Amino acid sequence: MNNHRTEIYMLSGFLGSGKSTLLRQLLQKEQEIGRNVAVLMNELGEKSIDSAVIPANTPLKELLNGCICCTIQGQLSQQLDHLLKENELDAIYVEVTGAAHPVDVIEACTHPFIADKLNIKAVITLVDAKQWNDKKGSIKVKKLMKEQVKYADIVVLNKIDKVSTSEQKAVNQTLKEINPKASIFHCAYANISLSELFSKTNHSSLPSAERKAHAVEDLHLHSLTLPLPQPVSRLKFSQWIKKIEGNVFRMKGFVIFTSGPEMFLFNYSHGGLTFEKYQQDRDIDPLLVIIGEDLDENKIKGGLQKL
Numbered sequence: 238m239n240n241h242r243t244e245i246y247m248l249s250g251f252l253g254s255g256k257s258t259l260l261r262q263l264l265q266k267e268q269e270i271g272r273n274v275a276v277l278m279n280e281l282g283e284k285s286i287d288s289a290v291i292p293a294n295t296p297l298k299e300l301l302n303g304c305i306c307c308t309i310q311g312q313l314s315q316q317l318d319h320l321l322k323e324n325e326l327d328a329i330y331v332e333v334t335g336a337a338h339p340v341d342v343i344e345a346c347t348h349p350f351i352a353d354k355l356n357i358k359a360v361i362t363l364v365d366a367k368q369w370n371d372k373k374g375s376i377k378v379k380k381l382m383k384e385q386v387k388y389a390d391i392v393v394l395n396k397i398d399k400v401s402t403s404e405q406k407a408v409n410q411t412l413k414e415i416n417p418k419a420s421i422f423h424c425a426y427a428n429i430s431l432s433e434l435f436s437k438t439n440h441s442s443l444p445s446a447e448r449k450a451h452a453v454e455d456l457h458l459h460s461l462t463l464p465l466p467q468p469v470s471r472l473k474f475s476q477w478i479k480k481i482e483g484n485v486f487r488m489k490g491f492v493i494f495t496s497g498p499e500m501f502l503f504n505y506s507h508g509g510l511t512f513e514k515y516q517q518d519r520d521i522d523p524l525l526v527i528i529g530e531d532l533d534e535n536k537i538k539g540g541l542q543k544l
């Protein structure tokens with residue numbers, strides 16, 4: 238079995254916060270250290286603007302005219318699948334529209350077809366210091382901006398050239414209150430020390446000692462991919478899923494029940510669990526993907542073994 242997992246870095250943050258500006262620098266750094274990386278871009282318009290600045294030799298897929306909410310989530314998973322099949326990649330950078338929620342994007346990256354081929358390294362959220370400080374926007378927009386910060390592993394407080402020092406401090410304080418665990422970088426034009434940024438993400442080009450010393454202990458949004466090698470009782474499985482401790486946002490995967498040979502695709506979200514027969518048109522092993530916060534991996538594995 239091929240154990241290689243492609244790293245995933247997700248660039249999130251509200252419209253115009255500086256995602257593309259940071260991405261360009263990250264790609265340049267990756268090129269310097271000789272890694273093979275690809276980019277997946279999601280924009281709301283019909284034509285991609287940002288992708289024009291991606292170096293021509295970088296594999297690129299675009300998802301235009303939609304946001305990664307449930308409607309085009311499947312397409313994102315598909316594009317990731319294509320990127321993985323067409324290239325031998327060390328990493329994929331996913332830049333999403335400013336209107337995307339990190340949980341939705343993580344979900345797309347953990348689609349059961351690709352979950353065991355990917356290693357989600359970090360959600361990096363860009364914040365426009367000026368926009369944040371001005372507190373403009375609808376309640377919905379403000380809520381989304383907060384969520385993008387809340388679920389980030391790294392927050393890049395950008396555009397500090399547009400605010401005063403005291404405004405910058407105030408924004409920093411709010412960001413810390415929303416997400417005390419995240420590392421916060423302050424900068425203008427996304428100009429940050431990339432080696433420092435990578436040291437917070439367990440970036441695999443760093444020597445392992447350095448990685449251990451700095452790596453984020455756990456991703457804020459944790460995703461677990463566990464094999465389900467044995468058929469399980471449908472009833473016990475359903476009961477167990479609803480009792481998993483921690484803050485579970487989504488669960489999905491493929492399962493075979495003791496009652497029959499077919500494989501089922503299952504989906505769990507907001508307390509609702511569904512199963513549908515899976516017409517096996519590709520080679521897939523039964524597995525379980527869980528996305529959440531404060532997940533106890535050992536306990537979950539233990540519970541699974543008891544089924």
Ligand SMILES: Nc1nc2c(ncn2[C@@H]2O[C@H](COP(=O)(O)OP(=O)(O)OP(=O)(O)O)[C@@H](O)[C@H]2O)c(=O)[nH]1
Nearest residue numbers: 251252253254255256257258335395396425426427
């Ligand atoms: N003044 C100032 N402008 C910046 C800074 N960072 C980026 N910009 C500018 O802000 C604009 C938006 O930056 P992008 O990097 O395209 O932002 P984005 O988040 O990719 O934007 P969307 O794709 O629309 O969501 C560009 O014109 C940048 O040059 C900064 O720190 N200060």
